[in-house]
Amino acid sequence: MVALIRAAGGVVWRPAGRGVEICLVHRERYDDWSLPKGKLEAGEHPLAAAVREVAEETGVHAVPQVRLPGVRYTVREGFPKTVDYWSMRYATEEPALVEDSDEVNETRWLSVDDALALLTYSHDTGVVRDFAVLPPVTTVCGLVRHAHAGKRSTWSGPDSARPLDRPGRDRAAELAPLLALVRPARLTSATPLRCVQTLEPLAGLLDLPVVADSALDEPKPGQDPQEKALSTAGRLAELASEGTDFVACSQGKVLPGALSQLLGTGSSDNHHTPKGGGWLVAFTAEGALAADRL
Numbered sequence: 001m002v003a004l005i006r007a008a009g010g011v012v013w014r015p016a017g018r019g020v021e022i023c024l025v026h027r028e029r030y031d032d033w034s035l036p037k038g039k040l041e042a043g044e045h046p047l048a049a050a051v052r053e054v055a056e057e058t059g060v061h062a063v064p065q066v067r068l069p070g071v072r073y074t075v076r077e078g079f080p081k082t083v084d085y086w087s088m089r090y091a092t093e094e095p096a097l098v099e100d101s102d103e104v105n106e107t108r109w110l111s112v113d114d115a116l117a118l119l120t121y122s123h124d125t126g127v128v129r130d131f132a133v134l135p136p137v138t139t140v141c142g143l144v145r146h147a148h149a150g151k152r153s154t155w156s157g158p159d160s161a162r163p164l165d166r167p168g169r170d171r172a173a174e175l176a177p178l179l180a181l182v183r184p185a186r187l188t189s190a191t192p193l194r195c196v197q198t199l200e201p202l203a204g205l206l207d208l209p210v211v212a213d214s215a216l217d218e219p220k221p222g223q224d225p226q227e228k229a230l231s232t233a234g235r236l237a238e239l240a241s242e243g244t245d246f247v248a249c250s251q252g253k254v255l256p257g258a259l260s261q262l263l264g265t266g267s268s269d270n271h272h273t274p275k276g277g278g279w280l281v282a283f284t285a286e287g288a289l290a291a292d293r294l
Helices: 046-058 112-118 122-132 166-182 193-206 225-240 255-263
Strands: 005-016 019-027 032-034 037-039 060-074 080-093 104-111 139-145 186-189 210-212 246-250 278-284 287-293
Touching: 005 046, 005 060, 005 104, 005 122, 019 046, 019 112, 037 046, 046 060, 046 080, 046 104, 046 166, 060 122, 060 139, 060 166, 060 278, 060 287, 080 122, 104 112, 112 122, 139 166, 139 225, 139 255, 166 193, 166 246, 166 278, 186 193, 193 210, 193 246, 225 246, 225 255, 225 278, 225 287, 255 278, 255 287
Parallel strands: 005 080, 139 246, 186 210, 186 246
Antiparallel strands: 005 019, 005 037, 019 032, 019 104, 060 080, 139 278, 278 287
16 A cells, blocks of 8 residues: 655735735655645644644744645655645744755745745645635634543533543643644633633643633533524624634533534534544634634
């Protein structure tokens, strides 16, 4: 069997005049112009790899926003290769910290049209065209379900006080660096302890408080689930309208319906979220644009 090479990268953009410009890299070895990207490290999440590779090749620290259609092609050595791409908003830049200077010898910020004219490969131009038709993203939310907290039936205290168990705490620690890629300015959680605890490692990493918000709680006994999903979606949209990226933790009985309401899909079947799982949700001024499963 031929080994599959997995890579990830981004269409990194920043405001320019009345539009945006995106970053391309030149690789001296191949004498080509392409989007910044690179291979996944062992066990690395593709989103983390995309952000890392962009930083290593360009010095730009960027915030991932919308997952773009990936590409698949055969490299010169004959191996199949897949590349996952995200649109990414420029945050900061540290050119002196570029780690792949032996491979990338030049970067350029160009308008979309100029980038399309310069890119060497058709699969890259396809990714940029997909990016170009996206409406402007104003806010990104890392939306997660609380991690594992044992069984409700074996907990003798109030359910709201049920804490994460050991696998749940481990999962919360794993989520923290992934959610930190959003560069959130706010951490919001449903009120149960297990939800707050799911964000505590991230809070410690970023030195931010976790703000409990009952609008993210699951329906109370007798409460209509659809009404609760609608109110939760409304609260998430309200937070997104503030224009700052954030992370929110909610519960399994409300997340699928809330996502369905946000995205206008009409069905929550595709939004089941396992414990410790989550989504990267991108918002525009008009509302939620896309949700990429983490």
